Amino acid sequence: MVAKSKDLVYEHVYEAILEQKLAPGTRLSEESLAEIFDVSRAIVRRSLLKLSHQQVVQLRPNKGAIVASVSIAQSKQIFFARRVVERAIIELAVHNHTAADLQSLIEIVEQEKACFTRGDRSSGIRLSGEFHFKIAEIAANSQLKSFHRSLVPQTSLIIAQYEKRGISHCSYDEHLQLVKVIAAGSVDKAVQLMMCHLDHIEDKLNLDGLASSEDLHQVFSKVKR
Template sequence: MSGNERKAPGSRAEREKSVDEIYERIYVAILEHRLHPGTKLGEERLADIFGVSRARVREVLARLAHEQIVELVPQRGAYVAKPTIEQARDVFEARRLIEPAVLRRLVDTLTPEKVTRLRQHVELEADARRRGDKRAVIRMSGEFHTLAAELAGNSSLARTMRELCMLTCLIIFLYDAPTAQSCRDDEHQMIIDAVAKRDRGRAEKLMLEHLDHIESSLSLDDGNGEADLEAIFRA
């Protein structure tokens, strides 16, 4: 085996690590509303900020586009997605179908450790609210739903929920849903209490009401397509 062949696996691992890290940085920036719907994600600028090639950035943007988080426009570039009203309704329709199934599976596979994980997450949410950390509140509110899907133990459900939660985050920002109204601070706790009691019916009812509250808080507004990418990622 040549020296180059021995180095190949490490190089590939490093490349994948870099792609994952850049993906996660952009994902969290969108989730925390630091990157707005419609923001252009310039390849050259991002490559400079993250110290990687434009090809690496394109790989990340393609992955985000596959998840409908980013839109790739021919001859124009990549933009943070701006879901339409129709797409927003589709997202909530999908969530109403999927999240009750998530809770049913979670109840069926419930362990004390899973309940503890959920309660710890909600406590972190509450702490962020007490500190007035709006970005953390936004991020953790979305992550609650993703965590529930992960704990349910179905990787396909978890992956789908991650994408739907991100799209919901964009919708909330785009249509100016106030966080305090769109994700009430006691609703996650009530859902966990029902799950802990293995009350599937109540857990599902509470989740559907929770989604209704989020959707009903939406109002039409215009997104802002400009952002200082360097300030966002080098802060």
């Protein structure tokens, strides 16, 4: 049985969303979560409320909680917010980092690469998020860190909903380049690379409103007969 903890449900659901193991729209049953983690439903409710404050879970009156879905308009707003926050964070990280911080970032990138290489996509995505969390930690600004912690899992939800088919989410090469420019102490290069990195993530998404279709006639309308 999993050890009891008031934050256990929050931590595991948060991580599952970050790893894209829980798809947008997935029902989060209080009863099931209480049974799985051997905690009271009151603890589950508090965890779901905390996750809803981070906008990764939606609480529906009389219907229960679900993993949040993000509209295209909301997705664009979230990416805009991430650019603002990541710009400030990377600037601070360039000034505040230590040799130990750089080593931690390199280790995360190496683990991330190993996960994607062996096909462990979920762990690779989690480590990608941890890389950005570590930079936020290095920045040493608690307000930015708190806001950033809600934006990263929201980005995972966006990717789960809108990632173009056949496109790889691997980004460890860009992460390694970010470590190098942080180490070099170049604020301008670090900001430029971070903005390009976020651009590349957004470019892999279908945010133009052209959603997939379940209509066979529409899907195969251009097939020659």
